[in-house]
Amino acid sequence: METKLPLIQVKDLSKHYREDLVLKKVSVHIEEGDLVSIIGPSGCGKSTFLRCLNGMEILDSGSIQIDGVTLSRRHPGERLGAKFHKKAHDLRQRVGMVFQSFNLFPHKTLLQNVMMAPMIVQNKSVEEAEFVALKFLDKVGLKQFSDRYPAYLSGGQQQRGAIARALALSPKVMLYDEPTSAIDPARVNEVLDVMRDLDKEGMTQIIVTHEMRFAKDASDYIIYMEQGEFIEISDEDEIFISPKDERTRRFLKNFI
Ligand SMILES: Nc1ncnc2c1ncn2[C@@H]1O[C@H](COP(=O)(O)OP(=O)(O)OP(=O)(O)O)[C@@H](O)[C@H]1O
Ligand SMILES: [Mg+2]
Known part of the structure; x- marks a missing residue:
């Protein structure tokens, strides 16, 4: 029987900024369809971890595999060639x-915001991009x-628009860095509900969140991070x- 590989496999991922080691050999496997929350004190490396996962930051060492694309580096001094950059692009x-x-x-309307990347990155025509954009704006309840x-x-609403914009590129994985921190508390739920719906699909x-209730209610499991390390990866009930x-x-x- 064929065993399915996890969609995301991170192994011994390290990253430093100047003399600070911000990620210290972190490893995790994430299965397709999982909703994982990362919590931890300010400065512990949560955003850096997400930025490494989407190739915005280049890892020092270790490996990141997402949907069959692997970025790996043996040590921070290893020269990165065109092949590596092509893979970072694919990631x-x-x-x-x-x-x-x-x-x-x-300076762009919501529709134009969502249409832009499919046209630029995926060479979609105006008609195709508009079709996709309206589909995802509808999904997040913003078509009108x-x-x-x-x-x-x-x-x-802006954050739901940003989610629609990311979805319009048909990603395999969605990463959110404190998506509700800048939102009026009364409107936080409409954003979390979009994420709950995506989870169901x-x-x-x-x-990465400070919404402990959401982390507890919606996650499959929670990663607690401190000083660049994954201290604990636990079931959402267990950890509390x-x-x-x-x-x-x-x-x-x-x-609590
Ligand atoms: N581009 C950068 N250049 C230098 N240092 C950085 C850079 N980005 C982050 N750092 C440092 O790396 C450490 C981890 O930062 P990171 O933003 O990943 O933390 P975080 O857990 O997301 O914190 P917060 O909860 O405040 O958002 C911090 O000490 C931060 O100052
Ligand atoms: Mg952060």
Whole structure:
């Protein structure tokens, strides 16, 4: 019988900035369809981990495999050739990323924002790009706002627009870096609901979040990070009731 490989395999991933080792040989396997939350104190390396996964940052050493594309490096001094950069490009095609600050282009309408990448990156025609964009705007409940400029949308709506924009490139994995931190608390749920819906449809998602309730309710499991290490990878219920590591317990104490 054929055994299916995990969609994402990270092995001994390390990354430093100047003299700081920000990721210290982290490893994890993530199966297709999983929703994984990453929690941990400020500066522990959560955003750096996501940026390495989508090829925005180049790893020092270790390997990242997503949907059959492997980026690997033996040591930080290893020269990276055209082949490596081609693979980093291929990796980016498979990964959608959503940031805390939405990053929609202010001078373009919501529809234009979502249409842009499929036209530029995937050479889609205007008609095709518009079709795809409207499909995903509909999915996140924003079709009726297609012609609005970002300034005339709430934070929650802009973030749903940013999710539609990432989805329009048909990623295999969605990464979210604190997607609800800049949103009015009353509108946080509309963004989390989009992620819940995507989970039901089988999308693989990794979310860096301070929304402990969402992490607990929606995740398949939670990664607790501290000082560049994955301290604990635990079941979403288990980690709150009986964390395996004292450091996890100390961190979570502030939330319960
Ligand atoms: N481009 C960069 N150049 C230099 N240092 C950086 C860079 N990006 C991050 N760092 C440093 O790396 C460490 C990890 O940063 P990172 O942004 O990954 O943390 P984080 O866990 O996402 O924190 P937060 O919860 O505050 O967003 C921090 O000490 C940060 O100052
Ligand atoms: Mg961060």
